[in-house]
Amino acid sequence: MWTMFVNGIVALLGHLAAGLDGSYGLAVIALALAVRLALLPMTLHAAEQGWLRQRRLATLKPQLERLREHHAKNPAAHAAAMQSLYREHGITSGLGSGLLTALVQAPMSAGIYAAIRQGMTSMGSFLWIPKLARPDLWLALSVAMLGMAAMLLNPMLPEQARTLLHWLPVAISFFMVWHVAAGLGLYWLGSGSVTVLQNLLLRQRVRRLPA
Structure with a gap:
């Protein structure tokens, strides 16, 4: 079952790349955006409940x-x-919606990671990245910057709570992306951009709530 799921994502990436002028880099980003945007109503609701x-x-x-x-x-x-x-x-307890969101996202993300790893040899280059099968420093920095933006936009994190501990996930994401294939890093990049969008929407929602 798992192999069929991963192979299905590999085939989907191939079809997306074929429709995007053969660019596997764009295909990975498009898939990341599609998955995260589809889950956005659920993740945004969970984030709003957490803020409340x-x-x-x-x-x-x-x-x-x-x-x-x-x-x-x-x-x-x-x-x-x-x-x-x-x-x-x-x-x-706050576990309900958050746990459901995690249960939906986890297998999807794991399947996409496995599919990208499986198809990396045919991915080629993308923008400034010569080989998507190898790590890229600038991509790692881009993912870290998106993570920083998402953190700063998160209304659940007050100014006084932004300690070194809260910057740790940004540093971890940088080192992780720096040490994995750029194809996987592009998935994080697409996913992180939706996280920024989610936190922007969350800020708008909480501003409309009564004090």
Whole structure:
């Protein structure tokens, strides 16, 4: 089943490349954009729910602090009191929509990665990249810049929370793309551009919500 899925994506990439003047680079980016845009309503909804949960938790911070002090010597009672407060204010665990999104994205991304790796020998060049089967420094920098833009546009990350720890995913994405084939890096590039779009849309949505 998995082999058939991957082979189907390989065939799809071939058809896309044939329709894009033989460019596998454009085919990979087009596939990344198509997949992420198809999932955008789901991922945007999950992100909005996460932002709402974060805002509700922020309003409950004084009450949560009082509960922590009141039940300092009884962790079980503290946990029960927190859950009761969450239920009272309609705050869920936040795993539902996020988990569903991950379950949909994970096999799709894994299949596309496998398909790109399988077809890399026939991918050739793209723009400044001489061989899509080899890593490319400038592509890695481009992916990292997109990740930085997505992080800065994310309304769930307040200014005061933008510590070195939050920059770590940007650095990790740079080193990962720098050490994998450029064909895979192009998928990250296309996917990252939709993440930037998602965070822009999320910022617009949260601005319209009542304070």
